[in-house]
Amino acid sequence: MSKVVFLSPEVSAYALMAQGLARQRFGDKASIVGASTQLEAPDPQAVAALSERGIDADALTTQHSGEVDLADADLVVSLGPTTEAPTVPGATRQLHWKLPALPREADASMQRTAFAALCEQLQMRIAILEQLLDLPEGPVSSEFHGSIRVADLPASVRFYAWLLNVWPKEWTHRYAIFIRPDLGLNFVLLVSDGKTLHHDTLYHLGVGVDSRQAVIDAYHRASDFGARIEKPPRTTWKGTPLHELWLSDPDGTLIEIYARLTDSELAEKPADEQPTFLVPGTEPKE
Numbered sequence: 001m002s003k004v005v006f007l008s009p010e011v012s013a014y015a016l017m018a019q020g021l022a023r024q025r026f027g028d029k030a031s032i033v034g035a036s037t038q039l040e041a042p043d044p045q046a047v048a049a050l051s052e053r054g055i056d057a058d059a060l061t062t063q064h065s066g067e068v069d070l071a072d073a074d075l076v077v078s079l080g081p082t083t084e085a086p087t088v089p090g091a092t093r094q095l096h097w098k099l100p101a102l103p104r105e106a107d108a109s110m111q112r113t114a115f116a117a118l119c120e121q122l123q124m125r126i127a128i129l130e131q132l133l134d135l136p137e138g139p140v141s142s143e144f145h146g147s148i149r150v151a152d153l154p155a156s157v158r159f160y161a162w163l164l165n166v167w168p169k170e171w172t173h174r175y176a177i178f179i180r181p182d183l184g185l186n187f188v189l190l191v192s193d194g195k196t197l198h199h200d201t202l203y204h205l206g207v208g209v210d211s212r213q214a215v216i217d218a219y220h221r222a223s224d225f226g227a228r229i230e231k232p233p234r235t236t237w238k239g240t241p242l243h244e245l246w247l248s249d250p251d252g253t254l255i256e257i258y259a260r261l262t263d264s265e266l267a268e269k270p271a272d273e274q275p276t277f278l279v280p281g282t283e284p285k286e
Contacts, residue, residue: 003031003073004032004075005075006032007035008034010036011036012034012036012043016034017049018034019032020057024053025126030133036062036063039062043115045102045114049115069090070089071090073092074093076095077096077097078094078096082098084096100117124173128168128171131158132157138163139209141165141207148189148190148205149191150249151197151251153174153189155250156176157176159249160178162225163207163249164180164207175188205256206255207255208258208260209259211259212265212278215258215259216233216279219233219245219278228248229245230248232279233277233278234278237269238273241266242261243261243265244256
């Protein structure tokens with residue numbers, strides 16, 4: 001079981017809300033701890049916002065950060081209105097979520113609205129985190145191209161984190177940004193905002209791998225991961241010869257995992273140029 005610590009350096013309300021929402025979301029799939037450098041009585045607006053979502057704040061305990069063994073955590077998520085992440089000594093893995101500042105001096109109505117909005121943002125971030133905690137190893141990619149809107153941001157983040165073999169560098173309730181410096185990649189998933197997603201203009205996205213065997217390995221990994229396989233691994237000879245595997249993401253966008261042929265492989269081209277299936281048993285039935 002993963003241990004996740006939500007750490008609020010100054011305002012404990014962030015840690016309280018994140019802890020409650022994460023426990024509701026994860027259940028017994030993860031151990032969730034809320035911690036802060038400054039303990040204070042639970043903020044009434046935070047308690048009310050959690051209560052509206054069926055969470056009893058009295059069942060939550062925010063610990064002082066000095067009493068929490070951060071080195072024992074699988075992940076430390078720092079929370080607060082600042083852009084810079086605080087230094088967390090001993091953390092195995094750390095994320096920082098920049099959140100809206102809480103309007104302490106505003107009237108009660110504005111505070112309720114602000115805390116409700118904060119809850120919505122945290123719920124989406126935590127939903128994405130849930131999809132990433134048990135992420136299996138994905139294919140080793142060497143090329144990628146594309147940028148898309150998505151209908152289900154958490155599900156799409158999980159799929160592309162697997163496909164790219166990396167967590168997003170940053171995510172909010174509206175978008176997730178994947179960075180792969182080795183590919184020169186900055187790839188953004190953006191919520192659809194109610195727009196109808198069309199697949200007739202965007203044909204597909206692609207991930208290049210190093211060899212025929214890498215395409216075959218990606219097929220087995222995709223099967224284990226539960227990805228939808230549109231076409232099993234095969235070598236196609238017409239046009240640009242490729243070893244290729246076709247998947248689809250949660251919205252139905254086609255994904256091609258491909259490798260270019262070596263000179264010796266090109267010499268194997270059959271006279272009829274029909275596809276060569278690379279995994280026994282995946283050929284079309286007669």
